[in-house]
Amino acid sequence: NAGVTQTPKFQVLKTGQSMTLQCAQDMNHNSMYWYRQDPGMGLRLIYYSASEGTTDKGEVPNGYNVSRLNKREFSLRLESAAPSQTSVYFCASGDTGYTGELFFGEGSRLTVL
Amino acid sequence: GDSVTQMEGPVTLSEEAFLTINCTYTATGYPSLFWYVQYPGEGLQLLLKATKADDKGSNKGFEATYRKETTSFHLEKGSVQVSDSAVYFCALPKDGGTSYGKLTFGQGTILTVHP
Numbered sequence: 001n002a003g004v005t006q007t008p009k010f011q012v013l014k015t016g017q018s019m020t021l022q023c024a025q026d027m028n029h030n031s032m033y034w035y036r037q038d039p040g041m042g043l044r045l046i047y048y049s050a051s052e053g054t055t056d057k058g059e060v061p062n063g064y065n066v067s068r069l070n071k072r073e074f075s076l077r078l079e080s081a082a083p084s085q086t087s088v089y090f091c092a093s094g095d096t097g098y099t100g101e102l103f104f105g106e107g108s109r110l111t112v113l
Numbered sequence: 114g115d116s117v118t119q120m121e122g123p124v125t126l127s128e129e130a131f132l133t134i135n136c137t138y139t140a141t142g143y144p145s146l147f148w149y150v151q152y153p154g155e156g157l158q159l160l161l162k163a164t165k166a167d168d169k170g171s172n173k174g175f176e177a178t179y180r181k182e183t184t185s186f187h188l189e190k191g192s193v194q195v196s197d198s199a200v201y202f203c204a205l206p207k208d209g210g211t212s213y214g215k216l217t218f219g220q221g222t223i224l225t226v227h228p
């Protein structure tokens with residue numbers, strides 16, 4: 001009963017390095033999302049994919065790219081990491097129907113020095 | 114634009130105390146409203162929801178009533194347990210409520226319950 005799986009759980013980068021956060025869900029959901037969580041600011045939407053083959057910008061997309069590899073997988077890439085991208089990143093998935101529930105992964109804590 | 118404001122935290126209570134976490138919102142129309150909970154070291158999970166005015170969402174002893182006249186969705190529990198220690202987020206859909214995955218979250222309220 002895996003749900004939403006994110007890797008890695010922890011990562012330390014130097015400014016300018018690149019990395020990819022991986023996310024996979026096994027609930028056959030159409031939609032997937034990447035959020036970042038910063039202290040005192042709740043969660044903010046970075047990018048989302050309403051269905052396989054589509055991606056769209058969210059509230060804070062600058063400095064990120066995404067790939068919806070297939071229905072299960074949605075990756076987030078930082079091409080040139082900056083200290084402002086130090087955060088906890090959450091992947092989520094959900095139906096596009098009326099259930100109103102998002103399922104979240106356990107999060108990936110990224111530190112950029 | 115749409116926004117959610119939660120009461121300032123952290124909140125510290127003794128076991129069996131009454132809990133209220135305030136949430137007010139600004140939105141176009143009458144969107145569905147949600148409370149999500151994040152236990153230590155875990156991702157968020159849906160706690161309860163309400164889809165229209167005067168609805169009451171409930172789960173695990175928690176309740177929240179959708180009040181359109183006060184634009185509020187306050188979370189309450191009559192008797193908290195140590196296991197309720199977590200971060201609680203109020204949320205509503207962006208874009209007038211057309212997508213339940215694109216959520217606007219409040220800043221979160223940290224709850225600590227002592228034995």
